[in-house]
Amino acid sequence: MRFSENGIHFLRNPNQRIKIRKASMNIMVKVVGDVLTVVVTLSIFRVTMIWVCKCLNFSSQANSSPSSGNSTGSLIEGFVDSPVSTPRLPEMFGDSDSIVQFRKGFEEASRFLPNHGSLFVDVESDRLFLKELKEEAKDAVEKVVNEFSPDGSRGKKKPHPGDVNLDSGRSNKQSSIYTESTQNGQLKGSTGGKARGNKGKRNVVDLRTLLTLCAQAVATDDRRSANELLKQIRQHSDPTGDGMQRLAHYFVDGLEARLAGSGTQSYNPVVTRPTSAANFLKAYHLFLAACPFKKISDFFSNTTIMHLAENAARLHIIDFGVLYGFQWPCLIQRLSSRLGGPPKLKITGIDLPQPGFRPAERVEETGRRLANYAKTFKVPFEFHAIAQKWDTIAIEDLKIERGEVLVVNCMFRLRNLLDETVVVDSPRNKVLNLVRRLNPDVFILGIVNGSYSAPFFTTRFREALFHYSTLFDMLETNVPREIPERRLIESEIFGWEAMNVIACEGAERIERPETYKQWQVRNTRAGFRQLPLDKAIMKTAKERVETCYHKDFVINEDNGWLLQGWKGRIVYAHSSWVPAS
Template identity: 25%
Template sequence: MRAELKGKTSSISVHNSTILSRPHSSLSGALKGCLGSLDGGCIEKLLLHCASALESHDVTLAQQVMWVLNNVASPVGDPNQRLTCWFLRALISRASRVCPTPTPTPMNFNGSSARIDTRFMSVTELARYVDLIPWYRFGFCAANIAIYKAIQRCPKVHILDFSISHCMQWPTLIDALSKRPQGPPSLRITVPSFRPSVPPLLNISTQQIGLCLSKFANSKNIPFQFNVIDNHNTSIDPSSLSLEEDETLVINCQHWLRYMLNEEEDDFINATKSLNPRIMVVVDEDSDMSDSSLTSRITTCFNYFWIPFDALETFLAKDSAQRLEYEADIGQRIQNIIGLEGKQRVERLESCVKVSERMRNGGYLNVPFCDDVEAELKALLAEQASGWGMKREEDTLVLTWKGHNSVFVTAWVTDELAR
């Protein structure tokens, strides 16, 4: 899909008499036309070949392909090489679980130096992380303006925030509300106690985040409350929300739905609809990695996660610690998507088309974004590398890298409010 772009980034010799002295016949077929120049398209073919070998329990072939991939993988190479490191690690991890006999692990795998450590950031580090590329800020910006417009003359506002980004979007909205011509509303933000254990991770508690927001809101003379509701998964219990009749309800859902099973996602959407919010904003990554087929997930995953790897290449040095840490967080996701199955696989990303279909089936109607949103997003992207762009697909706004969809933003109202 993106081989034509990825192919420009590397030309790696793989002539190695030890590895390929007696290649498996199927391996020879996989390498046909690739020797001497393993570009993105050839790497993708090898990854698929390895996945097929693992699914058919062909340990010998799987190991041979891994050896070839190891000659490409480098944690400090070009985007293809760095991405290959994480796929190689995921495939080795998968092989250790799914093969009927122990799979000999080749020595000195280049991918072995790419470590995944649990990394907890300070608030300052998280702010730098969010600002690195517009992956999060694009959704923050669009959602905040849409919410601001939706609650324009509302004296009391309650935001239910389902997000993995630790409330990082709210200071900007609080500041905007403090300058509202008719005066700021009283604001209540409610967040769930449970959060998927996925990057980015913060070194302070949710309650401490609330205290920070409270201090900021007080400095802006906005009456503010921060509530944490007890929950044990990504679902929602309407009875725990303490909703008040005179407050306007907003639901913010950023990079959240993908951590639910299909039936849980539908239940969540139905539960939010029963609350009749003034607006619900849904932001997520525009790719489909929910397929049960490993080969399908590899193809989608390789072509999608190439985007942040390539974007980071444009402005960070190959050995930049910040770059390596960001890539390691993506690597953790790759390992979950490729290396695990069943309930252990928590990453179940769905495309914008699928998510929108779920929202409509749940009784929501898609609403367009105003021109102000597009203007603000264009200003945001003007500060970024030249490869970032934005497009409108019907009522959806999409962040793109070199023309390829990365993150989508949608706004929804219940069919009752639309009448």
């Protein structure tokens, strides 16, 4: 009797009732979940067994059929090899018996669900909870049933019209890329940023957009977004991949160095590159074979010099940016076959000093190689090496003599001089004034046609991306990926230049190109007059490009400039000048 009284008192205690209710609900949820799991599993097992039986029945029918080409062939072989077997597949997978069995399993599961709240202590909301639980279970099962309806379609969801091919079912088209970006740098698309197509395909990534977003994050010092984007770009960039993946590999190095504030330490100027002359020569030969840019440049310069020195007894060439002197062996060979014999040739090779105890070592080595080459072709030769900052060179340093034909040649290297955005009396203008005072017979200028020297980083980055995308795309189209010299060109030339553009500022940023129209204005202000473009040179250059190179190379003329480019974008330009007075 005491036990009963205590039990009644226990149940009348509100706190104890709440505890019993919570415990009972937890137990009930677990029991119902376990029962549903078991019954649904049994139902799926039943459906599977029915499907297996039908497969075996189908296999036996196929094997006993008189029209079967191979009576011992397996079911799988019939699916793969026999065109007759394929149309019969929907008969199995679209059978309504499987759905009926699944519904029966759900009904059996429903019997285990209580219809009242007997386990709970007289709480109306508990009965509502059970009712909702049963309805949710029913909705879940109905959703599975609809996913595999008897007509073979997946529920009520209609296939995308662009994904269906009348001949072969679902098409394998690539996903469309949208350049619209989200706050976290993810790309938006019609599928929420995921690439459509077959499972297992790698998602399509717009590296150009990711690089631009990352540059904007770096410019605003948004380190969190920048680091996330850097990680994404790293995952999809590859120095051995396609053109855009290779470009992204080097551009992300520059962004990372700029974000870390180590741009100057990460970049070594052109004069301190560790690449040997032999390796650089291999890359140079590959560049000559892949594109006409350097060949046309040398042809323009050497032909201009040959016309000028047709009857000269002495020829003096001052070469700003001589580097390894690869341009001059061809001219030496042509001079050796000149009617009346070769002139006495003197080349003054000028380049920036190398660090260390022998700043002129590379320039002097270039002179020795050219001297040996000239000796082979019996051309009288003299070489004078200068390794110092170009704006500090005086006229006396160049050893100009009376009676010699004087040529000043500069191919693509004036872009490495600082302009007036850094210092008022810029080295660029100083060198042009020096050339004008030399009063040469011709000043031959080749320039990199670029707009990526703006003081604003985001603008500069975008223009650099356009420029180097053109060069990497050109290599991707014309050079196989596995050739090691291609990586040498991309890493030691284009990659280092991009690193300087992206990571460095002030005097450390020496990659400062201008467009040919800007150089037109600059040279005119410096006191030069432009010579008309030789029509014979233009005609020959155009014929060589059209007959020997890819159709997307551009060769054109504009306002006395010979223009070279790729797919409509001008990359290099050439012109010749003389002092105006």
